[in-house]
Amino acid sequence: MDITHNTSDIDNQDLQVESIDDHLLGKHIALCVSGGIAAIETPKLARQLRRHGARVTAYTTPDALKFVGQAALEWGTGREVITHLSGMAEHICMDDLVLVAPATLNTINKVYAGIADNPVTTLVASALGNHTPLLIAPTMHESLYNNPFLRQNLARASECNNLTIIAPRIGEHKAKLPHLDTLVAASIRTLSTHPLRGKDILITAGPTPVKIDDVRRITNVFSGRLGTLIAQEAHYAGANVTLLLGKTGLRPPEYVPTIFHNDYDEYTRNVFDALAKGQDIGIFSAAVADYSPETVAQGKIPSGGAITSIPLVPTRKIINDVRERYPDLYMASFKYQIGVSKENLLAIAQQRVAHGSNLVVANRAEDMVGSHHAYIVGEEGVIATPQTKHEIARMLVDSIGERYEQHQ
Structure with missing residues (x-):
């Protein structure tokens, strides 16, 4: 510092x-x-x-x-x-x-x-x-x-x-x-005199585990720290924030209204419950499960080799459902990739913009060694290249503020 x-x-x-x-x-x-x-x-x-x-x-x-x-x-x-x-x-x-x-x-x-x-x-x-x-x-x-x-x-x-x-x-x-x-x-x-002052913003963060049985879950490595920082920045700006956060032990600031979810199903319900109350902007940074077990066992599957394989099926794409049901919602989504070139990453982000996201925060595992490099992408291409989680949060909130009124 x-x-x-x-x-x-x-x-x-x-x-x-x-x-x-x-x-x-x-x-x-x-x-x-x-x-x-x-x-x-x-x-x-x-x-x-x-x-x-x-x-x-x-x-x-x-x-x-x-x-x-x-x-x-x-x-x-x-x-x-x-x-x-x-x-x-x-x-x-x-x-x-x-x-x-x-x-x-x-x-x-x-x-x-x-x-x-x-x-x-x-x-x-x-x-x-x-x-x-x-x-x-x-x-x-x-x-x-x-x-x-x-x-x-x-x-x-x-x-x-x-x-x-x-x-x-x-x-x-x-x-x-x-x-x-x-x-x-x-x-x-x-x-704050930020353009987002008084706006209602839904922010999602952290994992959305899927059930194997009543005890076990499939999850991922993401903690929700970045989404929590985004919620903090939006609160600083004067926005009315609702944070939906997966339970990982991360404690958000006490001044950020937070609803925790245990799994993918709870997350889905919480997203649409929050949107039904009226939101101006949705920032979807949660690491949403792409697959879930084909069947969920009741109780606890016995240990000792009872599970030899877990057939998986794709989950519904929540952001696609959100866009279909709330076409006027200003949306920012996230895309994380491994083993792709910068050019391919940006192309994927542009495709996401073409399919309904107003802004996309895209990053690669290869760019996150010792930093948290990302690209904020809009219709016009790359609009910011933050290097840390704090910079992503600040630049994303500012970028939305600069563009939201034009969206209306």
Whole structure:
């Protein structure tokens, strides 16, 4: 990874962070910290936001500094912490986004009452008046989270079109701070101006095993990692994502709505159930079984040589059925080959485009040693040549965004 300063005034090597991507490049984020034990996570949160390109400034309530040191926040953000207001008018919100995490009951209720008595509540008051995007992550004991006056205030969030409540994780009788990647994803998604913002996207990933008997399956080596990254990128873009994922032990981000399938039959049902609810775009990266056993045995076939051969029959091509039933769906599909030339691979991808896929991601096993080289192919030919799974995900989502409106 490359080292990025995020802003030109951070030259101290110890304060620099490794760049993950540029989703927040050039964005100024005010990280508002109130007084709860979860405040100890905020230096790490600040650095994670910076890894995506953001410039982060921390604002604290007086009680916040009982839980997290000012020096730790200075290190995490790479800049001075706003602990009090002065003649420099720090309370006037000039940021692109305000993130209040953790947000205590006291701070939240002050915000809703219009009280501005410290750097956090005053900055938030200015942000609401400026219509600056505001994210609030309630974090407290469960008894406080269930306080009726707090719940009434949280339910009023829809009254402000620039305010979003990020739900906590509930456990150990606490409303816990969401995972840091969830807070970062919410920040990226909120600031997105991507063409796919608001679009409904179905993404499939991972294997679709076929049954031999009630215990055994035939499957493949694919984990669903690439499809999960595509779902993450689409979520960042602001799309409403549904991820259908084969069970391999891979855990998708908690912010991506995911439906797991055990086998080919479940996958098929899930695809058409999701499409029936209405989708603008389908990205079919699942490694769908091409063959299944001619018959499926009931129970468990005895071991010790009872199986000597397994006759196979072709499965239905799900993407063909999808195209036939949903002719207006914008589709991206995947094609993986072994032992073919680049020219033949691209010819196969073009045939897939001719038969209904708007875009095809094509790759060969020979090009995936030490990298994940692929070709994104459309009607006009090769439109991108990503070299990693992350690049495939980002370039595919961007390519769909550039072309979707023309498709309508």
